[in-house]
Amino acid sequence: MGTKSHDLNLFPPGLRGRRILLCTESLGPVNGVSRTTVMLVNQLRSHGALVAVVAPHNHTKVNTFSPINSPGGEGPSFNEEVRLQGYPLPFNPELSVAYPVRLSELYRRTFGGPPDLIYLASPASLGFQVMLQIRQHTSESQVPIICNFQTDLARYCLILFPWPLGDIANRVFAFVQGYLFRHPSVKTIFYPSTSVRRYLNHAASVPDDKLEALRRGVDTEAFNPSKRREQLRREWAPNGELILFTCSRLAGEKGFGFLAQAAAELDKRGLDFKLVVVGGNWNAVIELEVKETARSLAQKGKVVFAGFKVGEELNAHYASADVFLHCSVTETFGLVVLEAMASGVPVVARDEGGPSDIIEHGRTGYLVPPDDLEGFVRTVLELGRDPRRREQLAEAGRAAACQATWEGIGNKVAWAMLDTIEESERDKKRGALETRLPILGWPLPGASVRRLVLSHLVDAWLGLALSIVVGFWAVVGSYLLFANIVHVVKDRAPQVRAAVNFISQR
Structure with missing residues (x-):
C-alpha cells in the first residue's frame, strides 16, 4: 500500500x-x-x-x-x-x-x-x-x-x-x-x-x-470526563453505590449472558453497585431475552436499562460511570472501549478481539481471559473497592485515547x-x-x-444472489420463529401450570 x-x-x-x-x-x-x-x-x-x-x-x-x-x-x-x-x-x-x-x-x-x-x-x-x-x-x-x-x-x-x-x-x-x-x-x-x-x-x-x-x-471533546453529571449519578445510585456501566446493542452475541453471571456473582460477594446498561434492540423479543438474563438483579433494583442514547446524553452517561464492563468477544475493534477511556472511565474487558489491542493491561485498563468468569469478577471487585486505582487507570486511559484521532x-x-x-x-x-x-x-x-x-452474466449472478438471500432467510426465519415460540412457551409455562393446578384442585 x-x-x-x-x-x-x-x-x-x-x-x-x-x-x-x-x-x-x-x-x-x-x-x-x-x-x-x-x-x-x-x-x-x-x-x-x-x-x-x-x-x-x-x-x-x-x-x-x-x-x-x-x-x-x-x-x-x-x-x-x-x-x-x-x-x-x-x-x-x-x-x-x-x-x-x-x-x-x-x-x-x-x-x-x-x-x-x-x-x-x-x-x-x-x-x-x-x-x-x-x-x-x-x-x-x-x-x-x-x-x-x-x-x-x-x-x-x-x-x-x-x-x-x-x-x-x-x-x-x-x-x-x-x-x-x-x-x-x-x-x-x-x-x-x-x-x-x-x-x-x-x-x-x-x-x-x-x-x-x-x-x-474517538472524539475526545465529546467523550470527556467533563461531561460527568452528579445529578445523573444520584438518579442511578441514590445511596452512593458503585456505578458499573456498559453500552451495547442488546443482543446475545454482545456477551450479556456473561455480564449477567458476573453481576450476579458480584452481588453475592457483597459489592454495593448499580449496573447501568445503555442500548436496546429494535426487535422487542431479542431485547426481552437479554433483559431476562438479569431478571433477578433487576428485581433487586441493581440494574438500570437506560435504552438508546445519542449525542450529549450518551456522552454524559459514559462520563458519569465508575467502571466500564466490556463482555463481548465478537468485537473486531470495540469502539465503546475507546469511548469509555476517553470519558475517563476505567475498563475491564474480556481479552478477545479488538479490546485486546486497545487496552494496555494494568496501565490503561484490565484484560481478563475470555472464559475466566472468576478472574473477571475478582478484577471488578478489586477495582470497585480502590478509588485511587480507578483514578490512575482513568488518567492513563484518557491519555491513550487522546492519541487516537x-x-x-x-x-x-x-x-x-x-x-x-x-x-x-x-x-x-x-x-x-x-x-x-x-x-x-x-x-x-x-x-x-x-x-x-456481460449483461446476461450479471443477470445470472444477481439471480443466484437473490436465491441465496431467499434461502438464507428461509433458514434464519425458521430458526428465529422456533426460538420465539420456545421463548413464549417458557414465559407462559408458570401461568399454564398454575391454571392446570387450579382446575385439578376443583
Whole structure:
C-alpha cells in the first residue's frame, strides 16, 4: 500500500475532486461501525473529495445520516446519498440485507457513470454484491476497491445459531469472503485488530500484501470526563453505590449472558453497585431475552436499562460511570472501549478481539481471559473497592485515547484511496489490462458482444444472489420463529401450570 511513506497529519490534496462510491451496510450513529463511516465521509467531503454514499434503508427511522454539501458554496453535481430497498435483520433491525441491485444502476444513481474508486465499509450483503459484479467486468472497466473489514460475520454466526448451523455458516462466510477478497480488483483490506488479521490470513486465505491495519478514533471533546453529571449519578445510585456501566446493542452475541453471571456473582460477594446498561434492540423479543438474563438483579433494583442514547446524553452517561464492563468477544475493534477511556472511565474487558489491542493491561485498563468468569469478577471487585486505582487507570486511559484521532485515521484512508486511484490510472495508461471475460477467459469479437454477454452474466449472478438471500432467510426465519415460540412457551409455562393446578384442585 504505501501509506506509511505519507505524512498522516496531512490530507492528500490530490484526492480533491475524485469520485468515491462508498457502500456501507448501515449508515447513521446507530453503532460503532456506522459512526466510524460517518466520520470518514465527513472528513473526505470537508477536503473536497466527492463522496456518494449507498446504503440500505434504515428501518428504525432514527439516527439517519445527514449529508453535507461539498465545499465551494454550490451543491454537489452528483447524488450524495442513495438508499436501497432491503430486508431488516430479525435480530437487529438497525441492519438490512440489501436486495440484489445492478452495479451499473448504482453508478447511474450516484455519479452518472463509474467512480474513480469504490470503498466498502464492513462489506456484507451490499458489499458482496459489488465485489461479485466487479469480477464480471472486463479488466479495463473494473473500478478498484478498498474494503474496511469491521464486522466479523462468521463469528456472529457461531454465536447466534445452534450447532451445526453456526459452524456451517461460519465456514460458508469464510469461503465467500476469501473468494471475493482475493480478487485483483480488491486492492486493500483494512483490518482493525490482530485477531481479525489472523482470521483473514488463515480462515479466508487473504494474502498479507492486501492487509493494512486501521484503528479507530474517538472524539475526545465529546467523550470527556467533563461531561460527568452528579445529578445523573444520584438518579442511578441514590445511596452512593458503585456505578458499573456498559453500552451495547442488546443482543446475545454482545456477551450479556456473561455480564449477567458476573453481576450476579458480584452481588453475592457483597459489592454495593448499580449496573447501568445503555442500548436496546429494535426487535422487542431479542431485547426481552437479554433483559431476562438479569431478571433477578433487576428485581433487586441493581440494574438500570437506560435504552438508546445519542449525542450529549450518551456522552454524559459514559462520563458519569465508575467502571466500564466490556463482555463481548465478537468485537473486531470495540469502539465503546475507546469511548469509555476517553470519558475517563476505567475498563475491564474480556481479552478477545479488538479490546485486546486497545487496552494496555494494568496501565490503561484490565484484560481478563475470555472464559475466566472468576478472574473477571475478582478484577471488578478489586477495582470497585480502590478509588485511587480507578483514578490512575482513568488518567492513563484518557491519555491513550487522546492519541487516537479521527483526523489521522481518516488521512490514512484518504492516502490509500489516492494511491489506489493513481496506480489504477497508470495501469490503464500502460495498456496492460486484458480485454477478456474474467470468469471464463474467452476472447470476444467486439465491444457490443462483450456488453451483451456481460449483461446476461450479471443477470445470472444477481439471480443466484437473490436465491441465496431467499434461502438464507428461509433458514434464519425458521430458526428465529422456533426460538420465539420456545421463548413464549417458557414465559407462559408458570401461568399454564398454575391454571392446570387450579382446575385439578376443583
